[in-house]
Amino acid sequence: MTRVTSDRLPNHMNRVLLNHNMKGCFNLGAVSTISACRAVALRFGQRRRHYTITSALSATSSALQSKDDVQPGKQINDKISSEKNKVISKQMQQQQQQHSPYTKPKSQQFQAPFSAFISCLPGLEPLLLKEVEYLHSHWSLNNHNNASNITKEQPHILPGGVKLTVPSLYHIYLLHLYIGTASHIYVRLNDDDFDGLPPLFRARGFPELQRKVKDLIVSQRWDEWLNTLPGGKENSGLNVQVHVTTSKSKLMHTKAIEERVKQTIGEMITNIASDSTESDATSCIRLMVRIDRDVVQLSLDTSLTPLHRRGYRLKPHKAPLREDLGYALLMSGGLMPCWDLRPHSLSVGSPPPTPPSSREKKRVLLFDPFCGSGTISIEGASLQLGLPPGRFHPPPLGGTTFCNPPLWEEIKSKALSASSAKQHESISVAAGDIDAKAIDAAKANAERAGVDKCIDFAKGSFVFHPLINYQSKQQKSKEFDASQPILLVANPPYGKRLSSDEETKNNSIYKRLANVLSSSSRSIDCAIIGTDLRIMRESGMPLDVAFSTKHGGMNVVAMAGGLRKSKGL
Secondary structure, X not given: OEEEOHHHOOHHHHHHHHHOOOOOOEEEOOOHHHHHHHHHHHHHHHHOOOOOHHHHHHHHHHHHHOOOOOOOHHHHHHHHHHHHHHHHHHHHHHHHHHOOOOOOOOOOOOOOOEEEEEEOOOOOHHHHHXXXXXXXXXXXXXXXXXXXXXXXOOOEEEOOEEEEEEXXXXXXXXXXXXXXXXXXXXXXXXXXXXXXXXXXXXXXOHHHHHHHHHHHHHHHOHHHHHOXXXXXXXXXXXXXXEEEEEEOOOOOOHHHHHHHHHHHHHXXXXXXXXXXXXXXXXXXXXXEEEEEOOEEEEEEEOOOOOOOOOOXXXXXXXXXXXXXXXXXXXXXXXOOOOOOOOOOOOOOOXXXXXXOHHHOOOOOEEEEOOOOOOXXXXXXXXXXXXXXOOXXXXXXXXXXXXXXXXXXXXXXXXXXXXXXXXXXXXXXEEEEEOOHXXXXXXXXXXXXXXXXXXXXXXXXXXXXXXXXXXXXXXXXXXXXXXXXXXXXXXXXXXXXXXXXXXXXXXXXXXHHHHHHHHHOOOOXXXXXXEOOHHHHHHOOOOEEEEEEEEEOOEEEEEEEEEEOOOOOO
């Protein structure tokens, strides 16, 4: 074991040892050396974070344990110093490359094209991308004049959603109307990857944050699109809501960040309502402030109400399924959206777009055996009838000059006129539940959604439903077409509200459902959601995992597949 005195250590290590009463002679062994060096590095790193001392100390221990550990102390000091300088210089170069000096953004009007981010539940990003790509393909076909803006950035997945370039305000309205798996649509106010927007900025303190937010407000002329409503009408009172998220940043107090941002906006915009007059405000906007590793990005939420709240479910039953989750479950089962976008012809002289042949709408019999509030059956009926999910939403971008209610009503009327021809088609959805109150709630919600005439609601167990059990003596209110394929989409009961006895009974639901489907003589596609993947697999249904996400604070998983019957059956 080598005995080393403090004069053989670097000067910065001597200072650390002196501060912690460790200076003097100590033994360095194969284990004690590394442990002591790590302890010193930890204490030193807490005081001087810009030094990367761990690498230097590791080099010290390795040098002392080598064959040349009897080298003079000066050579060891030089070797450690050179290694430390290399690490520090490399870190400084990386910081200079990643973060350029701050410069005030140039004055430029906030206008189309827009950089947008569409958020969704975690795990639904691939399904959301399919929807966006379907609409984006029609934009590319239908807007030759704006082709450069559209193809510059193709829609792509980011954690939590899809990012894309939106060529005009009309296209933002189309996204609000037709996207079914989205939660929010954000328009970026600053972005490094978009030429028409100011870059992201860093903020390590509240004064720096307020100063740079002021620069952003001035450069984009927020007063022009916040003080004036469409038609030149003055926006007398505007309420600003700020939602803040932080991650690995100096600024961590979200409430304090929210207060500073609202204070800064109030100083720059004259018509912002104060906290005491928020109830008297005539309009409202919602800003998203995201701080990640001290880098700040601001976004404008185009809708105060989350997009998954369709507006028809005013009478929910116990633990209802989110509308966007039911929509995603239908897509996983094979019922893909195929909208008639021909009325939305935006370019003069360009032919109207036609849906791709691979997305031709096929009539299927949708069966929801546990309808509850009727979310799955209503969403499925709306899909098959061509009714867009956002038909009950208010105009987007309320509180700004970009809000255009007449344009929103025009777009909705075109979409509804394209789907009116399908209103009188034969029944396509069957729903059932053993709870009479659930049936009543589902019927009321379906009536508000305008799809009550094409949904057959029946009280009773799915085992005896005539759609999958032809020998059933249950009275049928409507006739079903036996030639159409069946798509079963189910949300069986689950959750903490179930007692232990009900939970045991719930576990057998999957097996009973598998037995009924296997005994049916028809080919049936299935999409089922639940919390216990093991129980779902043990049921015997040949299903694969479609997606997993969170719902009601619980982890849920959706499984989809098909039960195909041979022609002889």
